[in-house]
Amino acid sequence: MSNAATALFTHLPILLIVWPLGWGILLLLGAARSSDHPPGSDHPETSLRRERWLSLSGAAITLLGASLLSWDAAHGAIRVYSLGDWPAPFGIALVSDRLSALFLLLTAVVAGSALAFAIGSWDHRGRAFHPLFHIQWAGLNGAFLTGDIFNLFVFFEVLLIASYALLTHGLGQARLRVAFGYVVVNLTASALFLLGLALIYGAYGSLNLADLAQRTAALAPQPLFLARAGATLLLVVFAIKAAAAPLYLWLPTAYSAASPPVAALFAIMTKVGIYAIIRVHWAVWGGESGVLGSAAFALLLPVAIVTGLLGVAGALAARTLSRQIAFLTVASVGTILIGVALATPKGIAAALFYLVHSTVTVTLLFLVVALVAAQRGEIGDVIQPAPALRDPVALGLLMLLAAASAIGIPPLPGFLGKLYLLEASLDRPGQGAVWLTLIAVGALTLIALARAGVTIFWHTHPKRITVWPAGDSRVLMQPVVALVVVVAAMTLWAEPLYRFTYAAAVQAADQTAYARVVLERVHFSAPWTRPYDGVLPQTEPPEVP
Amino acid sequence: MTLEGLVASAIGIVTTVAVYLLLQPRAFATALGLTLLSYAVNMFIFVAGGLWIDAPPVLDAGRRLSADPLPQALILTAIVIGFATTAYLLALAVRRFAVTGDERTHLTPKHTEDAR
Numbered sequence: 071m072s073n074a075a076t077a078l079f080t081h082l083p084i085l086l087i088v089w090p091l092g093w094g095i096l097l098l099l100g101a102a103r104s105s106d107h108p109p110g111s112d113h114p115e116t117s118l119r120r121e122r123w124l125s126l127s128g129a130a131i132t133l134l135g136a137s138l139l140s141w142d143a144a145h146g147a148i149r150v151y152s153l154g155d156w157p158a159p160f161g162i163a164l165v166s167d168r169l170s171a172l173f174l175l176l177t178a179v180v181a182g183s184a185l186a187f188a189i190g191s192w193d194h195r196g197r198a199f200h201p202l203f204h205i206q207w208a209g210l211n212g213a214f215l216t217g218d219i220f221n222l223f224v225f226f227e228v229l230l231i232a233s234y235a236l237l238t239h240g241l242g243q244a245r246l247r248v249a250f251g252y253v254v255v256n257l258t259a260s261a262l263f264l265l266g267l268a269l270i271y272g273a274y275g276s277l278n279l280a281d282l283a284q285r286t287a288a289l290a291p292q293p294l295f296l297a298r299a300g301a302t303l304l305l306v307v308f309a310i311k312a313a314a315a316p317l318y319l320w321l322p323t324a325y326s327a328a329s330p331p332v333a334a335l336f337a338i339m340t341k342v343g344i345y346a347i348i349r350v351h352w353a354v355w356g357g358e359s360g361v362l363g364s365a366a367f368a369l370l371l372p373v374a375i376v377t378g379l380l381g382v383a384g385a386l387a388a389r390t391l392s393r394q395i396a397f398l399t400v401a402s403v404g405t406i407l408i409g410v411a412l413a414t415p416k417g418i419a420a421a422l423f424y425l426v427h428s429t430v431t432v433t434l435l436f437l438v439v440a441l442v443a444a445q446r447g448e449i450g451d452v453i454q455p456a457p458a459l460r461d462p463v464a465l466g467l468l469m470l471l472a473a474a475s476a477i478g479i480p481p482l483p484g485f486l487g488k489l490y491l492l493e494a495s496l497d498r499p500g501q502g503a504v505w506l507t508l509i510a511v512g513a514l515t516l517i518a519l520a521r522a523g524v525t526i527f528w529h530t531h532p533k534r535i536t537v538w539p540a541g542d543s544r545v546l547m548q549p550v551v552a553l554v555v556v557v558a559a560m561t562l563w564a565e566p567l568y569r570f571t572y573a574a575a576v577q578a579a580d581q582t583a584y585a586r587v588v589l590e591r592v593h594f595s596a597p598w599t600r601p602y603d604g605v606l607p608q609t610e611p612p613e614v615p
Numbered sequence: 616m617t618l619e620g621l622v623a624s625a626i627g628i629v630t631t632v633a634v635y636l637l638l639q640p641r642a643f644a645t646a647l648g649l650t651l652l653s654y655a656v657n658m659f660i661f662v663a664g665g666l667w668i669d670a671p672p673v674l675d676a677g678r679r680l681s682a683d684p685l686p687q688a689l690i691l692t693a694i695v696i697g698f699a700t701t702a703y704l705l706a707l708a709v710r711r712f713a714v715t716g717d718e719r720t721h722l723t724p725k726h727t728e729d730a731r
Contacts, residue, residue, distance in 0.1 A: 220689060227696045234703055238710075246711040247722060250642060253704050254720075257649050258637065260700070264656045264693055268663035271686065323722060602664065602683040 079142055083151040083164040086135050086174065087212045091228075093128035094204035097121060122189050125200040129185050132207060136171075136178035143171035144570065146577065148587045150217070157591035159278030163217035165588055168574035169353075169422075173214040173345050176426055179556060180338045180433050181207050183549035187437050188331035190545035191444075195329070196239040206232035206335065213342050217588060218278045219267050219304075222346060226263070226311070230256050233339065240329045248327040255320045259310040262303055269300030275601030280588035283354045283581040286361055293601070298362055301355060305347065305366045312343025314407055315377040318400045322384060325396035330440030333392065337432040340403050341425055347410060348418060353578040363413070370411035371500050378404025378511045385518040391439045391451035394522060395432060398476055401511055402428035408504055409491050415579055416494040419572035424487030426567065427475065427560060431484065434472045434553040441465055441546060442526065453522050455529035466527045468550060473519040475557055478512045483560040488512065490568060622662055629655040642708040642718050649704065653697040657690045 078085075100121055142149070143166055151164040166174075185203055193199040209229025216222050234256075238249045271277055273293035274285060289297060306317070313321040321340070325333050347370075355363035381401030388394035406428065409421025443451035445459045459465055471482075478484040488508055495504040560567060577583070629651055636648030664686035672684035712718055 220692075224692065224696070227700070231700060231703065234700075234707070238707070241714070243715050246707070246714050250704075250707055250711055250720060251722060253700070253707060254637070254645055254649065257700055257704065258652070260696075261649075261652045261656045265659055268656075268660040268686070268689075271660075271689070272663040272665075275683075602685075 079138070079149070081151070082135060082139050082142070083149065083166045083215050084153070086132065086139065086215065087164075087208050089135065089208075090128065090132050090204045090211065091208035093124075093132075094201045094208065097125060097128070097204060098198060098201035100124065118194055121200055122193070125185065125204070126189065128204060129182055129207075132204075132211075133178040133182050136174040136211075139166055140171040140175045142166075143168050146573070148577070148584060150588050150590075152591075158217060158588050159276050159281040159592065162221055163278065163588055164215045165217035165279075165584075166215055167577055167584070168570065169345075169349065169578045170214045172422060172426070172571065172574055173341065174211055176341070176429055177207065177210045177214070177338050179553075180429060181210075181335055183433060183437070183553050184331045184334040186549035186552070187334065187440075187546060190543075190548075191440075192240065192329050192331050196241060198235070199239055202232045202236050202239075203335070206236060210338060210342065214345060217280065219270060219282075219350065220277045222350075223260070223263050223267060226342070227260060229339070229342070230260070233336065236332045236335070237324060237328050239332055245327050245329075248323050252320055252324045255310065259307050262310075263307045266300045266303030266307060269296050269303065272601065273297035273300065278588070279350065279354050280581070280585040283356075284585050284589070286355065289361075294361065298365060301351065301362045301366060305351060305369070308343045308346045308350070309373065310343070311340065312347065312407070313340050313377075313400050313403050314343075314373050315380050315400075315404070318377060318381070318403070321400055322388075322393055322396040325399065325436075326390060326393040330392075330436055333396075334433045334436040337399065337429050337436065340399060341429055344403065344406055344410065344421075344425060347407075348421075349578065352410065352413060352418065353581065353584075356581075367411060367413050370407060371503075374404050374407030374411050375503055375507045376404070377401070377407060378507050380404075382511045382514040382518065386514060386521075388518075389453060391442065391453060391522055391526070392436070394453070394518060395435045395439060398435070398515060398518075399428075399432050401515065402432065402476075405488070405491070405508065405511060408507065409494060412494055412498055412504075414494065414498070415572065415575040417491075417498075418575035418578075419568065420487065420490035420494040422571035422574060423483075423490055423564075423568050426571070427483040427487045427557075430553060430556050430560070431472055431475045434468075434550065434557065435476065437546075437550050437553070438465065438468045438472055441543065441550070442469065444543075446526075453525050455525060455531060457532065458530040459527070462527055464547075466523075468554065469523060469527070471554060471557070473523060477516045477519060481561055483557065483564060486561075486564045486568075618666055618668070619662075622658070622666065626655050626658050626662075629658070640719050640721055642711065642720055645720055646701065646704050646708060650697075650701055653693070653701070657693055657697075660686050660690050660693065662686075 100117070148165060148167045150158065152158060153162040153164070188199060206229050209225050209232060212225035213222060213229060216225055234249065234253050237252055238245050267277060270282070273289065273296040274282055276282065310317045325336055328336060351363050351366050378401050381397050381404055384397035385394045385401060388397055406421045406425045409417045409424060439451055442459065442465055446456045449456040475482040475484040478488045491508060492505060495501045633648045633651035633655055636644045636651065639645060639648070664683035667682035670680040670682040672682040672687055674681055
């Protein structure tokens with residue numbers, strides 16, 4: 071590899087955060103200018119078109135960066151980027167491995183298609199859509215790349231504060247009402263996050279993930295007690311973000327109220343919580359066998375099963391399609407968490423495979439529902455008879471494909487994901503409950519979506535209605551078709567994808583290799599005291615290379 | 616009462632008030648509750664690094680004892696983030712009140728289903 075390429079790959083982790091953040095700020099300048107329209111400035115439509123092109127080209131570069139990072143990570147190397155060249159665990163470290171790369175690429179696919187969809191319809195219905203979108207993307211990338219818990223918190227906040235504003239995009243009474251509750255829930259969760267990490271810091275004197283993993287075994291009983299309290303608090307926080315029962319109640323309301331492209335982007339947000347559980351509780355604290363993970367993982371399987379069942383029950387009861395999809399998101403979180411709760415590389419790999427599939431499918435469903443709702447005028451996405459759609463065949467087929475994958479009909483990736491989950495649960499405790507839940511969730515999802523589909527596509531009456539202008543539907547179809555291609559690709563290349571997720575799980579679990587790379591510049595023989603007790607070591611501190 | 620006991624009960628009392636306010640069904644009380652909660656959390660992070668008497672958080676060759684500076688750096692970040700999010704929450708509450716004319720925070724099915 072040439073020098074330039076080496077430098078690019080070295081700096082790729084930080085670029086994936088700085089680029090969307092900087093691009094968002096750049097777009098914000100443009101948005102601030104175009105909202106005033108002083109005399110002599112560009113026509114609003116010209117500046118809107120320019121903003122869209124800028125936004126799309128920025129997104130294309132982020133997508134390219136995420137693809138490059140994934141291609142690089144697929145070779146199995148763990149890359150560490152030390153900010154300001156301060157060595158971990160003292161400085162901030164960004165770490166990219168297969169697990170991070172998988173989530174980065176998934177974010178790029180979801181965000182890219184949501185953005186393309188927004189450009190056809192929604193972005194001009196409120197201010198600063200594009201800047202906020204890129205800033206949220208930066209927060210998501212940062213959360214997947216950070217190597218310590220405190221920066222996980224910071225990036226959570228970055229992505230959340232952008233999501234607070236994006237949720238109210240398009241305004242309206244309902245969105246403002248719902249957004250308030252969403253913000254309060256997330257701020258409370260952030261307070262709990264800080265409490266948890268303060269306890270962790272009190273116990274370890276460190277917040278670096280590799281460092282935590284290395285030193286858990288050596289903790290004295292009292293710090294261990296603190297660390298356990300902190301770990302449990304963090305699990306609660308991640309469960310709120312992931313929308314696990316009983317902490318999922320914020321999700322259906324918020325997602326069904328959001329504008330469709332925002333709801334599509336939010337499909338990745340619950341996965342940040344799941345990523346954090348996998349990275350922190352499973353990889354770092356050793357899952358079921360680890361001292362700290364065991365308390366958390368004892369809770370996780372029942373929680374996952376209840377989440378799956380309650381989510382699908384909500385989907386059965388939902389009166390609008392978008393609310394139904396939001397509840398199916400909860401059900402999919404339950405299914406993924408079942409795999410996580412198995413706490414084996416196989417379980418995690420199956421969970422990751424299902425996660426990739428369900429995120430793409432939920433995004434696709436939110437976008438298709440938006441197209442369907444736009445052709446039903448006043449009735450929108452309420453599940454009740456209405457005049458026929460303008461193009462029932464195309465939308466019906468899209469809906470059928472997305473629904474079939476959500477239900478898990480062979481040969482679609484939803485089916486394969488569930489098959490991997492069933493296989494991973496063989497001979498594990500709770501196998502019967504897992505099998506029953508997975509099959510029940512699939513069957514009930516089938517009933518819920520079949521009922522909705524039959525009502526919307528077949529129970530039509532010939533009254534004429536006014537169709538809402540939802541932008542150029544040919545433009546809107548492009549991201550939808552792109553997502554269909556992704557689902558098709560996942561069907562065709564399911565085996566390589568599963569091999570990748572399995573390799574990601576194995577790599578994440580290997581904490582010795584992880585620590586060797588992250589902490590390679592630290593001399594553990596040097597005299598130091600952590601947690602810090604106030605007394606400085608009498609000898610000289612180790613030389614920083 | 617020891618210093619530890621005093622600080623711990625102060626954090627506990629502020630948290631209690633914060634949780635009480637947070638559970639009120641009005642936007643203003645909720646915002647106040649979150650502000651108080653972030654105060655309590657910041658104090659909690661502060662003491663997570665241990666309580667120090669007569670020990671500044673800077674290295675000084677003449678002194679034997681210096682306090683752990685890292686929790687203070689963490690709090691600084693937490694304060695900035697908390698300030699920004701509280702400001703956003705208040706702006707949202709005002710906008711919400713202006714549009715709906717309703718300061719109560721509860722949601723009914725009617726509120727959530729006319730979101731289209």
